[in-house]
Structures are given as structure tokens and as C-alpha cells.
Amino acid sequence: MNADAKKIALRMIPYGIYVLTADDGKTVAAATVNWVTQTSFAPPLVAVAIKADSHAYAVVKNAGTFALNMLGKDGKGAAFTFFKPAEAADGRIGGQPYTKGATGAPLLTAAPAAVECRVKQIVAEGDHHTVIAEVVEAHLPKPPTGRPDAAILEMKDLGDNVFYGG
């Protein structure tokens, strides 16, 4: 396989930027992720690939639930904050205030939207494992004014040479 062609072809896939959050009762985790897609309408399912050796993955597995917090165009700071492990204390994680959702998953106050998900299956293949989960709750504190997919922070908004994929 031509490694360069593989890298560039895979980098053509456009990505939004999300903060994945989970709370297993012992620890709160928050991590920036981008490998996300819907996978079913009925029931509403999403797939998210999470680094298999990460703290966030361990907490999601334990909790069985998580939230995907959609970041807005002003969410670049939050995106970079949660590239590294973040500590939770006093209703904040990585400095960001949050509340608890219906599933117990943290909802970032700054996020314009979030979906809460219940894990259905995990595909343990590769360096990230793919979590297939049902959307069981949704929050839209700041509804987008135009197309919803024009309102989310995107990988290409993070910098000319920022990629996660390839």
C-alpha cells in the first residue's frame, strides 16, 4: 500500500470536534475526540473510536454511559484543554464547569449541544476501540442558527496542520 496515498485519502474525511465525557462514580473523564459518526436512525446510534489505552476509554467502559459534547466555533480552547488528561474538582473539569446529565455523564456548560449515550457494543480492534452506543438523551442549550453542521468546531478550524487521522 502507498502509505502517503493512504494518509492523504483518510485525511479527506472531515471531522467535528467533541469532548467525550464520562463518570463511572469514581472518576470523571473528559477527552477531545473526533472519530465520530451516527450509525443508525432507529434506534439512534453513534460510533466513537476511543484510544484503547486512555483513561477516558477505561471510564467509559466502567460507566457504560458517556456524553459527546459538541463544541462550537468558539470552543478551540476547550478542544486543546482536553487533548491532555484533565482533573475534575468542584463541578469543573479542566477548568470547564459542567453539570450531570440524566445518565450521570458530565455535560459541559460551554457546549452548544450534547448527546448522552449508552454503550451497546465495543469493537476491540486496533489502537482505538469503536464504541457503538445508543443516544438516550440530547441537550441543545445553544441551538444553531443556520445548518447544524456549519456550527460545530471542525478539525480544520484547529490549525492548518492539525490532523487526527491518516
Added chain:
Amino acid sequence: MNADAKKIALRMIPYGIYVLTADDGKTVAAATVNWVTQTSFAPPLVAVAIKADSHAYAVVKNAGTFALNMLGKDGKGAAFTFFKPAEAADGRIGGQPYTKGATGAPLLTAAPAAVECRVKQIVAEGDHHTVIAEVVEAHLPKPPTGRPDAAILEMKDLGDNVFYGG
């Protein structure tokens, strides 16, 4: 769950547009898809959710291989062509010329890039099933000049009210 919040939050996920192709030796299938994400670097894996009652899904299952043909900004016609079932004859499908890739999967001549994939696992949950597959070959006949993720045809390029998700 607030159905409207769920719809809009899920529609915040940005999508590229791909023509999924497969050839099981009996039939050639081509279908426009958008529920795609990378899921691992090593090995390189992707997830694609395919309508479970579709012809394309049956052919992918039989073949065990498929290609994701990335469409360019000029690929709107192809995107709409493969929203409906397409017939293959004389080296064309839906009017689009194609060649056979290393895995046997059809490669659309008009696509600026394509990855050929081998199915690893299928998650049979929901109205679309999620195929986890390894990228085993890549083609880049028309390398993008800027960011690769700025060169792909996106859902939002198809029309103000065109969505597949929510």
C-alpha cells in the same frame, strides 16, 4: 428524550460524501454513504454504517471487501446518482466509468481518492449496520492542493436542506 434536540445535535456532526462500491463476483454495487469515520491508526481501520436492507450491504457482506470513493467538490452529480440503486455494464456503473482495485472493489475514475477495505467485523445493531474494516489499499489519482478535508464533497455542499442523520 427531546426529539428535536436529538435531531439537531446529531446533525451537527459534519460528513463527507463517499461512493461505497463492492463487487462480490456476481453483482457490482455502488451507493452514496456519509456515515464514515476512521477508527484506528495501526492497523488503519474505518467504520462505515450501511443501510441493513440495502443491495450494497448484501454485496459488501458477500464480497468481504469494498472501496470508499471520496468525491471531490465537483462530485455532486455522482452523489445524487448513487442515492438510488445503479446498474453496472461495460465498465460503468450509474454512467460512471470504473476500474477494478486490488481487492476487486470498483474504483470510480472520477473520484480524487479511494481506499480499499477488508471487512473485519460487522455490528448488526440498528437500521444501518456498522462495518469495521481495514484499509488495505489507497489511491490518490488527484491529490488535493490544500487540506485534504477541504477538498472532499460535504453533506452541506449538496443543498441547504440535505441531511442524512438526526
